[in-house]
Amino acid sequence: MKLERKDLLGLRDLSREETELILNTAIPMKDVICRDIKKVPTLRGKAMVTVFYENSTRTRTSFELAGKYLSADTVNLSISTSSVQKGESLRDTIKTIEVMGFDLMVMRHAMSGTPHYVARNTRMRVINAGDGANEHPTQALLDMYTIKEKKGTLEGLKVAIVGDILHSRVARSNIYGLSKFGCDIRVVGPATLMPPGLEKLGVKSYYSLDEAINGVDVINILRIQRERQVSGLFPSLDEYAQLYMLSPRTLARAKDDVLVLHPGPINRGVEISSELADSAQALINEQVTNGVAIRMALLFLMMGGGRDEITY
Amino acid sequence: MVLREKHAIMDEMGMKRALTRIAHEIIEKNKGVDNVAVIGIRRRGGPLAQRLALRIEDIEGIKIPVGILDITLYRDDLTTLAQQPQVHRTEVNFDINGKRLVLVDDVLYTGRTVRAALDALIDLGRPECIQLAVLIDRGHRELPIKADFIGKNVPTSRQENIEVYVKELDGKDGVVIQEIIDS
Amino acid sequence: MRLLIKGGRLIDPLNHIDLIQDLLVEDGKIRSRGYQLDDSGCEIIDASGKIVCPGFIDIHVHLREPGFEYKEDIASGTRAAACGGFTTICCMPNTEPVIDNEAVVGFVKEKARKVGVVKVLPVGSISKKQAGLELSEIAELAAAGCVAISDDGKPVMKANIMRNALDYAKMFGLPVLSHCEDLNLVNGGLMNEGYYSTIYGLRGIPTAAEEVMLARDIILARLTGGHLHICHASTAGSMMLVRQAKAEGLKVSCEVTPHHLTLSDEIIDGYDADTKVNPPLRSEEHLLALREALLDGTVDCIATDHAPHHFEAKDCEYELAAWGISGLETAVAVIMDKLVRPGLLDIKDMVRLFTTGPAWVMGLDKGSLGEGKPADITIIDPEMVKTVDPRTFKSKGKNTPFKGMELQGWPCMTLVNGVLVAQNGEIVLDI
Numbered sequence: 001m002k003l004e005r006k007d008l009l010g011l012r013d014l015s016r017e018e019t020e021l022i023l024n025t026a027i028p029m030k031d032v033i034c035r036d037i038k039k040v041p042t043l044r045g046k047a048m049v050t051v052f053y054e055n056s057t058r059t060r061t062s063f064e065l066a067g068k069y070l071s072a073d074t075v076n077l078s079i080s081t082s083s084v085q086k087g088e089s090l091r092d093t094i095k096t097i098e099v100m101g102f103d104l105m106v107m108r109h110a111m112s113g114t115p116h117y118v119a120r121n122t123r124m125r126v127i128n129a130g131d132g133a134n135e136h137p138t139q140a141l142l143d144m145y146t147i148k149e150k151k152g153t154l155e156g157l158k159v160a161i162v163g164d165i166l167h168s169r170v171a172r173s174n175i176y177g178l179s180k181f182g183c184d185i186r187v188v189g190p191a192t193l194m195p196p197g198l199e200k201l202g203v204k205s206y207y208s209l210d211e212a213i214n215g216v217d218v219i220n221i222l223r224i225q226r227e228r229q230v231s232g233l234f235p236s237l238d239e240y241a242q243l244y245m246l247s248p249r250t251l252a253r254a255k256d257d258v259l260v261l262h263p264g265p266i267n268r269g270v271e272i273s274s275e276l277a278d279s280a281q282a283l284i285n286e287q288v289t290n291g292v293a294i295r296m297a298l299l300f301l302m303m304g305g306g307r308d309e310i311t312y
Numbered sequence: 313m314v315l316r317e318k319h320a321i322m323d324e325m326g327m328k329r330a331l332t333r334i335a336h337e338i339i340e341k342n343k344g345v346d347n348v349a350v351i352g353i354r355r356r357g358g359p360l361a362q363r364l365a366l367r368i369e370d371i372e373g374i375k376i377p378v379g380i381l382d383i384t385l386y387r388d389d390l391t392t393l394a395q396q397p398q399v400h401r402t403e404v405n406f407d408i409n410g411k412r413l414v415l416v417d418d419v420l421y422t423g424r425t426v427r428a429a430l431d432a433l434i435d436l437g438r439p440e441c442i443q444l445a446v447l448i449d450r451g452h453r454e455l456p457i458k459a460d461f462i463g464k465n466v467p468t469s470r471q472e473n474i475e476v477y478v479k480e481l482d483g484k485d486g487v488v489i490q491e492i493i494d495s
Numbered sequence: 496m497r498l499l500i501k502g503g504r505l506i507d508p509l510n511h512i513d514l515i516q517d518l519l520v521e522d523g524k525i526r527s528r529g530y531q532l533d534d535s536g537c538e539i540i541d542a543s544g545k546i547v548c549p550g551f552i553d554i555h556v557h558l559r560e561p562g563f564e565y566k567e568d569i570a571s572g573t574r575a576a577a578c579g580g581f582t583t584i585c586c587m588p589n590t591e592p593v594i595d596n597e598a599v600v601g602f603v604k605e606k607a608r609k610v611g612v613v614k615v616l617p618v619g620s621i622s623k624k625q626a627g628l629e630l631s632e633i634a635e636l637a638a639a640g641c642v643a644i645s646d647d648g649k650p651v652m653k654a655n656i657m658r659n660a661l662d663y664a665k666m667f668g669l670p671v672l673s674h675c676e677d678l679n680l681v682n683g684g685l686m687n688e689g690y691y692s693t694i695y696g697l698r699g700i701p702t703a704a705e706e707v708m709l710a711r712d713i714i715l716a717r718l719t720g721g722h723l724h725i726c727h728a729s730t731a732g733s734m735m736l737v738r739q740a741k742a743e744g745l746k747v748s749c750e751v752t753p754h755h756l757t758l759s760d761e762i763i764d765g766y767d768a769d770t771k772v773n774p775p776l777r778s779e780e781h782l783l784a785l786r787e788a789l790l791d792g793t794v795d796c797i798a799t800d801h802a803p804h805h806f807e808a809k810d811c812e813y814e815l816a817a818w819g820i821s822g823l824e825t826a827v828a829v830i831m832d833k834l835v836r837p838g839l840l841d842i843k844d845m846v847r848l849f850t851t852g853p854a855w856v857m858g859l860d861k862g863s864l865g866e867g868k869p870a871d872i873t874i875i876d877p878e879m880v881k882t883v884d885p886r887t888f889k890s891k892g893k894n895t896p897f898k899g900m901e902l903q904g905w906p907c908m909t910l911v912n913g914v915l916v917a918q919n920g921e922i923v924l925d926i
Contacts, residue, residue, distance in 0.1 A: 002396050012694070021398075028382060028401045037435045040385040070385075090811055111814040112685075112696040113766025120765075132814075134696025172696055196699070197690030300399065305390035 003301045007119040007126040010135035011176040019141070019180055025297035026145050026290070033069060033292055043072035046303045048104040049097055051077045052129070056108055058264060058288060059129050059138070063106045066295035072303065075102075090114070091121060098122050103303055107131075125302050133167045138298065139263050140173030142291040144181075146283050147218055149290070150259055154181035160213045160254075161185065162244055163222030163271055164193040165205075166233075170263045174220060175203055188212035189222075189244060192233040209244050213254045220261040221246055224271050237270050247273035251281075259283055314494040315473055321466055322487040327447070330463030331360070334445050335367035337461050342412055347440065349377040349408065352416040353429050354400055357381075359480040360447060361416040379404035381415075386428035408437040414461075418476035420446040423457035448487060450474050497521050498913055499534045503542025503874065507549060508847040509863035518547060520870040523913035527866060540915075542874055545907065548846045549862045550582025550871025552853040553823065555647070555672075555726060555750060555798035558584075558615070561602060562591025567803040567891045569603065572823070573611035575801070575890035577917035579823040580849075580906025582613050582871035583861055588620040589648035595620040595631040600639035612916045612924065613909075614871070616857070618672065621646040621660045627653055630660060637667035642857045645672035647726055650708055652678060657712060661721030668858060670722040670748070673712045675733070676774070680704035685814060687760040687775040695763055697813065700775050702730040709733050713740045716747055724856055725749035727800045729774040731784030738793045748856045750798040751785050753826045757833040758782075758896060768809040768816030770896045772802070786839055789848065796852035797845075799826045803892020821892030824920070825883055827875065829897060831904025835877075842877075849873075870913035879905040879919075887920060 003018055011019065032040055048067050050060050060076060067074035079093070097105065104125040107115045112132030119126040130136040148154050159178055165171045165187045178185055179202055187198060188206040198205050206212035213219055224240060234240050251258065260272075260282040268274045276282055322330065342348050345368055352361030358380045365378045382400040390396070415429055426444060433442060445461035450468040466489070468474065473490040477483075498520040505516050505528060517532040518525065553576065559567035567575075569586075576584045586603065588594030594603060600617050607615035619636030623629045625646045633644060644664055651657045651673070664671050681704045686692050688699025709725060713736055716723035725737060728749045740747040760776045770776060788794045802819025809816050827849070834840035854862035861871065880903045885893035909917040916924045 025399050028385075028399045031401055032385070035436065040435070041431070042385040042390065089807065109812070111812045113813045116766045117768075117812060132696055133698070169696060172694075195693035196688060197693045200690050201693075297399075300385075301396070304396055305393060 007115075008137055008298060008302065009116050009119060009126065009128045011137045011140055011173045012135065014137075016180040019144075019177060022141055022294065022297050022301065023145050023148060025301060026293040029296035029300070030290065030293035032296070033289070038069050039071060040069065041071045042300060043067070043070040043303050046072040046104070047075070047102045048072050048106065048299065048303070049075045049077055049102045050106040050129070051079060051097065051108070053079050053109045054130070056130070058291070059108065062288070062291045063129065063295050066292050066299055069292070070296055070299055072299065090118070094118050094122050098124055104299070127298060127302070130169055132169065133172070134169050135173045135176070136169040137173050138291065138295055139170050140177040142287055142294040143174055143220060143261055143263075144177050145290045145294055146261065146287050147259060150283070151217060154178065154183060156182050156184070157218060158184045158216040159186070159218040159220065160216045161187045161220045161222065162209065162212070162246065163189050163224055164228060165189050165198075165222070166193045166195045167225065167228065168222050170220070170222060175201055186212045186216070190234050190240070193228065209250060210253050213251070216254045216258060218259045218261065219246060219251075219254060221271050223263060223265065224267060241270050245269070245271055245273060247276050248279065251276065261287060264288070313492060315490040316493050318472070318489045318491050320486060320488050321448070321474075322464065324485040327463070327485050327487065330447060331363050332367055334461045334463060335364055335371060338364070338414055338443075338445065339368060339372060341443070341460065345372050345374055345376050347410070348412045348414060349379065349406060350414045350416055351379040351381050351404060351433070353425060354380055354382045355481060356418040356476050356478050357416045359478045360418060364414070364416060364445065377406040379406065381429055381432055383425060383428040383432050386432045388424060388428065402432065402436070404436055408433065408439045411439045413439045413442045414445050415442055416445045418447050419474050420444070420449045420457075420459050421452055423453045423455035426457050427455050447476060448474055496913070497537040498540065499532060499537040500540045500542045500547055500872070500874070501534065503545045503547035505547045505864060506843055506846045507864040508843060509549070509851045510865055512864065513843055518864065518872075520872075520910075520913040523870055525864055525866055525868050525870050528864065540874075540908065544876070544878065546842065546875040546877060548873045548875065549850045549864050550909070550911065551580050551827065551849040551873045551906075552583045552859070552862060553581045553799050553801065553826070554585040554796065554853045554857055556584040556586050556801045556823065557589065557803065557819070558586040558603075559803060560590065560606065561599065565805050565891070569606045569615065570610040571889060571891050572801070572803070573607065573613045573615060574917075574922050575823040575888060576613045577909045577911070577922060578889050578920050579825070580827045580873045580875065580909055581823060582873065582909060582911050583616065583859070584613060585616045585618050585642060585857060587645060587647045588618055589625060593620050593625050594618065594641070595623050595625070595636070597635050597639040600636060600641055604640055612922065613911055616640070616642045616859070618643045618645050618647075620644065621651055621671065622656060625649060627651050627656055630656065630663060633663055633669070634667060637669055641669065642859065643670045643672050643724070645674065645726070647672055647674040650674050650676040650678065654711060654715065658715045658719060661715055661719040661723060665719065665721040670724045670856060670858070672724045672726050673708075674726050675705050675708035675712060675728075677704045677707045680707060685771065685775070686763050687777045689760065689778045691760045691763060691778070695766070697763070702732055702777065702781070705730055705774055706732040706736065709736050713745065713747060716740070716745050717743070720746065722746040722748070727752050727755065727774055727798070728794070729755045729777050729785070730781050734784050734788040734793050738788070738791070741793065748795040749793065750796045750853075750856070751789070751794050752800045753797060753822060753829040754820055754896065756782065756785050756789070756797075757829055762896060766813040767896070768811065768813050769820070769894050769898065771813060771816050771818055772820050773818040786834065789840060789844065794848070795856050797826070797830060797848045798853065799823055801890070803890050804894050805891070806893055809894045819894065820896065821885070821888065821890050821894045823890060824888050825895060825897045825902075828881070828883075828902040828905045831875065831877065832902040836903060870910060872910040873906055874908040875904065876907040877904045879903065879907060881905055881920070889922065
């Protein structure tokens with residue numbers, strides 16, 4: 001079993017077997033990062049670059065660390081939108097990076113589909129680190145890893161995703177990933193932040209938090225972006241918090257051993273109460289650790305040899 | 313790769329005797345097993361290490377720690393392999409610092425696996441010493457590596473392959489020599 | 496100069512002709528038709544097995560000249576039209592400068608006369624600089640030869656400007672071509688809002704963005720009695736509104752594009768910017784509604800909305816890519832292969848939608864094979880199979896989502912004023 005693809009752009013077209021391979025490979029990787037010597041020589045001589053057109057601390061750091069733990073040379077490139085406006089086209093930027101000799105590029109971009117465009121136009125392998133409202137596959141993989149580590153399995157779990165589903169790449173990737181394992185997925189949020197056609201994905205939509213989290217094993221809380229309020233999609237953060245903030249009180253309808261996930265960074269008092277964020281049920285910090293393991297697994301699977309590189 | 317079985321080198325009893333002898337040698341060389349632990353190299357070194365520990369317990373009445381080492385992340389041939397190997401966990405649930413470690417594998421050939429295993433072990437801590445026990449030494453070393461305990465020396469050609477079967481993984485015990493007739 | 500087109504199937508919807516006959520052209524005009532016409536002294540075109548039609552008319556073309564000659568110019572655009580089977584095209588005014596005065600109209604007409612290979616009829620703008628604030632000098636535009644007015648490329652957001660345009664243009668008998676799009680509802684959208692916008696994570700454009708504006712314009716057509724023509728209608732709701740307006744007797748007409756009739760939003764998978772077009776490709780149910788409206792007379796004509804772009808404008812992030820499809824050279828083959836061949840559209844209806852339909856919308860005395868008419872003729876080879884290869888396009892715009900598709904049924908000869916200008920996708924008469 002191997003990852004039969006040049007790039008990892010999303011979980012939508014990833015098979016269940018490939019998904020399992022990534023999750024299983026992350027287990028020994030997590031062992032490595034829990035050791036005193038957190039480094040293995042596996043990717044010596046490989047070079048990767050993280051190219052972020054959107055701000056991110058945790059995802060970029062996580063990829064960088066994952067590369068370093070595996071002994072790959074890792075370079076970070078932050079591209080502000082201002083230099084884009086100066087006129088270099090994305091195509092030219094990518095070509096420049098490619099001829100520097102990188103084997104793999106990790107890309108984040110505010111515009112959906114940009115990593116797909118880049119992947120088509122470079123010999124480098126591309127990992128999507130979040131594109132617009134489309135996908136954030138490594139976040140969903142680390143969420144799934146975290147759930148599986150705690151629950152032993154993903155099979156048939158009831159998972160609620162709460163918040164701005166319309167604009168959330170985390171929600172999409174989680175829906176694609178979890179549905180491969182027969183999870184009962186519910187989404188809940190205001191009608192203005194709910195995309196059309198979810199029922200075709202086998203996802204149930206709710207407006208009531210109480211109803212959505214009734215009996216669930218996992219709640220994944222999305223970060224609410226303040227810009228959404230400004231653009232008129234909901235009246236105020238206060239009203240949002242009234243309806244959708246998770247707290248020990250609103251959590252009552254879920255199972256007693258419910259896991260609470262959040263991709264971070266959190267808005268305390270908006271989508272999650274401080275009390276819940278700091279409780280043992282919230283796995284926010286473990287998610288971050290597991291994120292490094294998941295990214296190590298992917299880097300190994302994509303750059304760790306064992307394939308005829310020439311065919312790409 | 314097409315292989316044809318040439319003949320058996322060891323049967324179940326032969327393997328048992330070889331492991332018993334190695335157990336005695338380990339005890340003798342280390343003057344007891346107070347500070348000794350065995351670590352098998354995945355995959356077939358694992359069951360062999362378990363059996364050596366049991367044999368030592370039979371003889372000395374002392375349970376020694378057993379670990380399993382996955383060397384995938386330390387291999388030097390990843391880029392040349394046709395198939396990427398799957399990474400498994402290293403299960404060494406004891407502190408190896410200051411321990412006298414016996415590394416266990418089924419076949420010693422080029423020495424590259426042992427090289428990788430030594431690197432992997434050293435990333436886990438600083439043992440007092442590392443010794444090497446193998447069931448079969450088939451020669452053709454490519455690195456300056458030598459076993460401390462050997463079940464059987466089997467001179468082979470590079471056109472041959474040694475296959476070790478263990479009950480835990482293969483349902484039977486035994487060692488056979490195979491001829492590579494088509495690579 | 497006599498030319499005999501022999502043995503083809505003549506389809507002339509205006510004159511209710513569908514016969515296998517010969518067609519005689521003399522001095523650039525249709526002379527006569529009949530069985531086994533005398534071919535002595537004639538140049539002969541063997542049209543057996545082919546379909547001989549009045550020259551096709553495309554009322555929605557962006558020629559880009561003046562101002563954007565790197566995307567297209569009148570020379571390349573008219574060559575693309577000829578190869579695509581069109582003998583007359585109407586060009587949209589969103590040029591630089593905008594076609595909002597006599598001088599620019601004159602420039603386009605003169606340039607087309609000099610370097611064009613098909614007939615070019617300019618459309619003037621509704622508002623000065625297409626800014627949507629003040630009416631263009633419509634009388635001047637009409638006098639200079641504009642056949643319609645439009646701010647196409649963007650909507651007329653101010654209802655009173657649209658009302659005045661419909662009122663004013665009716666004095667000159669000009670249709671007002673409306674690009675129906677409520678920009679507030681579009682709100683940065685990139686594709687049709689629905690299941691696939693959810694799947695692909697691209698901001699959606701609701702069908703309501705088109706329909707709200709279309710409904711407004713129909714109400715204004717009722718108020719003013721002006722001729723409202725709906726450009727590139729793309730939704731089931733739009734079809735319903737146009738159908739109602741027609742039933743009510745309003746002077747409302749509408750066009751649909753080959754791409755909206757044949758491609759759904761599912762193909763945006765992979766984010767190829769050649770699929771990015773405004774209005775966006777819709778979902779399957781809208782495709783079906785458009786096809787139904789083709790048959791019941793709700794749709795008056797098929798128009799390409801030919802929107803050529805420089806390749807760099809499409810070779811980039813989906814969100815940043817330009818909108819539009821280079822359509823002239825695929826339109827006929829797409830309709831032939833996707834609608835006529837499977838039996839979804841009768842060939843006679845197709846010919847009507849490319850000839851008498853657009854001629855009626857624009858008030859043109861064109862689109863028939865009647866005796867004495869200019870011999871603008873399109874000949875289609877229903878058997879020809881070809882794979883769409885944008886590199887062979889005469890248009891500078893290679894942007895087409897049909898690339899790589901194998902299609903059957905292509906225009907094989909295009910005659911303008913009795914002169915063969917294009918054959919099998921190549922220009923034969925150059926000027």
